[in-house]
Amino acid sequence: MASNDELTVPQEDLAQAWQRTLPERLHGGDKAEVLADGADPQTLRVHIQSAGHQMLDFDFSVQYVDSREIHVELTxxxxxxxxxxxxxxxxxxLIADYRRHLHECAQALHHFTHA
Structure with a gap:
């Protein structure tokens, strides 16, 4: 069944809202950068630098299925x-942890994405 609940927030506004909200969901010292995906208006690119000695960087694709639900893919x-x-x-x-934080961020932004 198709959803009428499409995301209508401009992608740049959404990326900025994620950029403000996601760092609050991460562990202290982790850094995040959120960018609009130029190829897909429903998708954000999320880059997370984990804190600590590991020096690990994670890239995720976060695609809005509708105004509430996201699909997260590790890239x-x-x-x-x-x-x-x-x-x-x-x-x-760490991947499971960051996926959970990405879903928490999307939930925290429901008021913003669900017009």
Whole structure:
């Protein structure tokens, strides 16, 4: 069944709202950058630098399915600028953690996205 509940917020406004809200959801020291995806108006690109000694960077694609629901896809994990195998347990835990934070951020922005 198709949803009439489409996202109507301008992509740049949405990216800015995510940029303000996501850092509040992350662990202290983690850094996030949120950009509009130039190829898809329903998608944001999220880059997260994890704090600590690991020097890991995570890239996610966050696509709005409708005004409330998002689909999160991991696009890359790097350590010191080199792509790493994301299958190790520590990285899998971080990925799961960041996915949860991304969903929390989307929930926190419901008032903004659900007009």
């Amino acid at each position: 890359d994990v790097e350590k010191d600028g080199q792509t790493v195998d994301e299958r190790n347990d520590t990285i899998q835990e």
